[in-house]
Amino acid sequence: MEIFGSTFDDSVFLQSKDRVAVPLSHYNAKRCEPEWFCESSALCTDDPLEKQKVYKFRGDLALKQGNYQKALDVYSSCLELNSANNMTIRRDVLEGMARCCTELGQRDRALHLSDLLSKDASNTCHLISILLLKVRIYQHFGALAPRMSCLQQLCILLPFNPWHWFNLGQMCLELLDSNSTSGSCSSQSCEPAEKTQSDGDIQEQQEEAAELDGDRVWLKACTCFIRTRLLLRFLRQQQSSFVLQRTESTLQTTDEVLQRLNPKETTLQTLTEVVSEDLIPDKMREDSQDGESLSSVCLQSFKERWWNKILLTGVLDTDAHREVRPVR
Template sequence: MEGFGCEFDDSVFESFRERKAASGIKLGSYTAKLCEPRWFWGEICTADDVEKLTALKFRGDLAFKHQDYQKALCEYSSSLSLVPESNIALRRDLQEAQARCLCLLGRSDDALDIAQKLRSEITNTDHLTTVLNLDILIYRNAGNLFEELSCLQQLISMHTLNPWYWKKLAECYLGHAHALLSATVSVVPVCKDGRCLKMLEKSAMETATSETKGDCAQLQSFSRNPCGQVDCKRQINLIRNASRVENSGLTLKSRVVSSCSAVGDSTEVDLKRGQQLRDLWLFACSSFVRARLLLQMVKAQQASFVLERNLTVQEDIRQKLNNLELREEALNAISKVMAEDLLLDKFKNGAETEKPATFPSSSSLDCVTIESGSEFEQRWFKKLRNESFFCPIWK
């Protein structure tokens, strides 16, 4: 018995009839356009602006891949001049490419000008994420640890479940700690003259406050090796040695000042510097732990080279935490605190390995809270800093 409204139309069961072209014209087969390898590399002989724009952009991409950044910059600039005003997405993409080329050519100020222009035009969180990643690259290559740290904190305040951002944050904290140590060590040779004490006090006070960009500019040369990359192994060794001295009631600077027969308020400066070193150490460890926890949670959903990379990074983090020599109790407490917001239901629908997010893509900027500096550290590390058994926190 058929229910009302459930009958099938007879046309559903009719045999398939071959489509016929209108007016009796026979339809021809579609022939795809074939492009030779590097078809865009030769002379561009076309009046079509779209095809010319595409070829120039591809040229820039290939030159960038081959690390010919000057050539890439020229091609991107030529391509940008052909982009219509209505194509905002492509225009932003090319401007970002220009900024990356300028950054890698050592023209950080010009790159920052473009980044600032992009920032002034952001309308959603995707735009802001792109600009922050660009800023991080520029500041890292310029050696500006203070601004790099601020951008990473802002980025993580939006993408709290991204393990790669947390790992970068941990390395940035290590860079700050290394700069803090190196700034003091660098003035040791001048301790033989009568102005030694004054110079040391100024260096320590500037390092302890870090309130201006100028402070970080003075430290940047100590936080990079000649190749411009952070030497994490050396950082870990320096910070670990300084932390052991701090645990015994003296800092590295205390010993230097003591050797110069220093008197006065140096003890207060030493305590401030020792506390800052301890905080930087703790923040770095906590960020590494957070990154490892996030990688562990998505591991079951990964395979092939993605899983391989996950395991490789986890092992790298394990080794760095081992080198940092946290006590077992402290490491367990950090893991517990940094995992408080990690609920399994957030990962039921899958998680991206490179860019997981806690909100829908392209959401309004009003939907998120952007934090940096003390607000960020208060949110993520307040409980850890208040734990009584964190003194001492090292083995």
């Protein structure tokens, strides 16, 4: 049986074309000193592209060093020099600015910058990067409902990536642990991502808040860790070295978490059947939409693809209010 991700394109095995090597008449490589862009002379140029490059490198370095205000200022200077058709630099700079604003506690501006990125997104790779950025923003500010929504969208875009399922499960586990100490979801955690909302947004927010109910969070945690375990076991057959070590470690963690969640055996079997329906190699290849244009992507919602099916099984009626065992 072919395992998803283990096959090669036929073109890999085709005979390579004969290529004639053309020697270069001369080649003078440009040598740069470490952090050359930090020198004042680096901006002594009339070339706007060169200045933009210097500001970009300075911003990246400041962000790496944790100097977020400096990085934000430098990124802003870089953005002013960016041409309208240079979308790659624009995306990198906007993301860097959003991360700086997050660390500086500027939530509204960070979300505004992420919205600008969303408008420029043209394929699923862009959308995945934006969702990961929003997860970081919402996590930093403790906004649980929108963070869960972003993680679920990642699971939809990359349904066979075990790490997004694992992260969603971890978030549900954190929520269960916090609810056990505080009694319920805090108002800050459940607040909407935006201050001004339409009726549709309000309804969506109410639905998201309902998903933070203790029993549903417990069920979603069980679902995510079961799906994670299935995917990791499936992919483990083609892994080695440190990749395999990470998989084995995560599998052990997943088993321990499921013991903590303590679902009945019948619940485990039912959830496994539902979330493994699409784990067929041929179907997995067909459903892979990584890098595709957003105009050609057709996605079901998390509820349509998995959650509604799980609720229809009735496991909440037979296995609700389960006690989550404490961490040993």
